[in-house]
Amino acid sequence: MSSTVDDQGTTQALREEVAHLQERVRELERELVEVQAHANDAVAEWEERAYWLDRWHIDLNALMRYSGASRVRALLRAIRAPLRLARKAIRAMRA
C-alpha cells in the first residue's frame, strides 16, 4: 500500500517537472522570438539609413582608412573652429 503511495508521489513529481520544463521551453522560445525580431529590426533600420551609401557604393569606413581622409577631417575641424568663433562673435554683437 505504501509503495503505491510512493509511486503516485513520484509520478506527480515527474508531471510537475515536465510541466515546469515545458513552461521553461515556452519562455525560452518567447525570448528567442524577441531576440530575432530585435536583431532583424536593427539590421533593417541600418539598411534603411544606408540606402544611398549602398546605392552609390560608398564604404565610409574604407574611405576614412585613407591617410588623406584624416588630414581632410583635421582641416575641416581647423576651418570649423574659427567659423564657430566668428558666428558666436556675430551673435554676441547682434545681441
Added chain:
Amino acid sequence: MSSRETTANGRPARTSVVIPVKDGERYLEELLDALARERPHEILVIDSGSHDRSREIARSAGVELLEIDPSDFGHGRTRNLGAERTSGELICFLTQDATPCSGWLQAYREAFTLDERVGAAYGPHLARPDTSPMIARELEEFFATFSPDGAPHVQRRGDATFLSNVNACYARACWQEIRFRDLPYSEDQAFGADLLSAGWSKVYHPGAAVLHAHDFGALAFMRRYFDEYRGLRASIGHVEPIGVRSAGDVRRLVGADVRWMSEQGYGAGERARWTGRSLVHHGGRKLFSALGSRSDALPATARRLLSAEGSDYKPVSAPGSAEQPDGRLLNVPSTHYPARTKAHEYQPIARILAGGAAPLSQAIPGMSERERLHLAFVIPPFSKGSGGHNIVFQLVHRFERAGHTCSIWIDDPFRQRRHEWPAFVRGSIREHFAPVHAPVHPDYANWYGADVVIATGWQTVYPVLGLANTRARAYLVNDHEPEFYPTSLESRWAAQTYRMGLYGVCGSPWLLKLYRETYGGEGECFDYGVDHRIYQPQAVERHPATVVYYCRSTTPRRAVALGVMALHELHKRRPDVRIVTFGERYPMDMPFPYEHVGVASAEQLSWLFSQGTVGLCLSMTNYSLIPQEMLACGMPCVDLQGASAESVFGADGPVELSPFEAVALAEHMERLLADLDLWERRSQAGIAFVAGRSWDRAAEQVEGALRNALRVRETRSAPLVR
C-alpha cells in the same frame, strides 16, 4: 635531421646551384661570395653571351662555367640544361641579381623535410636599399601572403601555384618527372602549376630569402611586364582584365604606395616624387600586362616593339607541338591546362548531393501554434517586374503586418549582382514591389536560423538544404521549373528539388497535383492575390477595339512567337484593332503596327487594363498574376487551354481559353471583340472571380501551409519532453 634533409649515410643532401647569366656583372660577385658562405656542393654558372666581366667573375670565384650561344638560351630550356649538368639531389636556381641571405641553403634543406612529397621550395625576395618603393612594398606584401605567421608553409593541390626561379629549389626527382617547359617566360609558373597537378607539394620558406633588384626605368618595367604577362598567357592561360575599374585599381595601388612610404618614414619631397613615378608605374603596368596577355591579337611588329627582349613570340600552342607535363609530345594538337581552384558554377548543388542536407533543429511542442514565427525567404536575384518575386514580397509584407519576423536572403552564387549592395536591394524591393521591413542579406555569412526557411526557386533549394538552425523547410513553388530547360543538368536538378522533402506551397492546383503525384512531395496550394487598391476599373472610357498583349520575349514559356502570329492573323481580319504590348523593355519587330509600353508600373498597367478591350497573356506552364490583374480591371483575356489555367479559372470561367494554335487564338480574340454579350459576361465573371482573391487571403493560406510544415515536423519528430 630527417631523411629528406640528409642522405642515407647521414650527410646533408647534396645541393647544386644553377645561375643563368647574361651581362650580370653588377651583382654576380656579391652573389657568388654569399653563395660561398652557404657552402652548396656545386655551383654552375651558365653564361649566354655576356659582354661584360660576368665570365671572368665566375672563373675567379672558382665555380663551374658553362658557355652557351645566346640563340640557345631559353628560360625553361637553359634551366633544364643546368639541372642535367649538375648532380645534386636538390637543385637551386638563382637569377644573376638575387643574392642569398644568411641561412638560405639551410632553410631550403629544412623545407624538404616538411612533407613527404615536397617537389620544390621557394623563398621571399627582399628589396635592396635602392629599390623603388613600389617594388619594395609589393615584394613585402606579396610574400607576406604566403606566410602570415612567418613560418614555412606547405602548399598542395588547390593552393597558389606561384613559384619563382629568381630563388627556388627543386627535388631532382620532381624536376625529372615534370621538367621545365620550353617557354619564353614564366616557365617557373608553369612548373608550379604542373607540380601541384601531378600531386607534388611545394614549400614557401621565409628563411630562404634573397636580396633581389629590378632597377629598370619606367618604360623598361612596362616592357618587362608585357613579356611576363605574355608568358603567363602561354603558361597558365591568364588574361589580365582591363576596363573602367582598372583606374580604381591603379588608384588603390598608388594609395598603398603612399601609405607605405609614410610608414617607412619617407620625406614629403621624396613621397611626392615617388607618387608620380608610382602612378606611371602602376598605370603602365596595367596597360602593358593587359597587352602582354592579349599579345596573340597584336601584329608581330607591335609584339617586338613592346617586348623588353625584342621578341615577337605569339603565346599560342602550335598544333602538334604541345608539350605535356611528363615531357612527351602528343601527336594531336592539345594544350595543357592546370587544375583551377575557382569554385565551379554548381558547387552548392554538388555539396548537398554529396553530403546531404544540414540537420533540422529539434522540434518544440507547440511551435506550429506560436503566435509569431521567424520566416526566412531565400530568393534568387531579381529585376523590376519579376512576377515570382512580387508574390514573395507581397507575402512577406503581409506576414510582417501579422506580426511575424521575416528576413530575406539573396542566393547569388555566381555573384552576378555583387554591385548591388544589400541596403540598395532592400530599397528596390520597397520601391518596386512592396514596403517590406525585412532586412536583406547578400549571402549566408550571417545566417542565424529561422522557424521556417522558404526556398523560392529551384536553385535556392540546394542552399536552403544546407542551412542549419531551422525547424522546417518549405518550398514556394510558383512554376514547374524543369520545363524552363531543354534536356540538361538544370532540368534534372530542378526536377530533383521536388523530391527533397521540402513542404510544398504551390501556386495552383495544377502545380500541387504535379508536386504530389509526379514527385511524391507533400504540400498544399494557395491562390495568388490581386492588389485591389491598384488593380480596379479606373474612371476612363474603355476603347472599343484594343488588344493588350503581355509580350515578354525573354521568357520562352510565354510563347511570344505564337502570340505574334495570332495577332498578325487578327490584324489581317480586323485592321482597325489597336495592339498594345508591354512587359519587355525594348520593342520587337512585328508584322503589324503596334504601340509598345515597355515595363510599366502597376499603376500604369491598371490604367492600360481599364482602357483595353481584350487581354492576351499566354503561359505554357503555370498561370501568372497578369490575367488576374487584367480581370480585376474589367478586361477579359485570352490564355492557352491546358491544365494550369483551367485548374484555376475553370473551362468556361472569366478567361477565354484557346487551343495552342495561332488562328484559334485570333478567333477567340476576335470573338471577344465582336460579341458584346460574351465580353460582358467574361468581364463580370472576371471581376467576381478576383473579388475573392487578395494578398491578405494568399498570405493566410501560405501561413497555414507554413504552420502545417511545422506541424508535420512536430508529429514526426521525437518529442523534446514527453
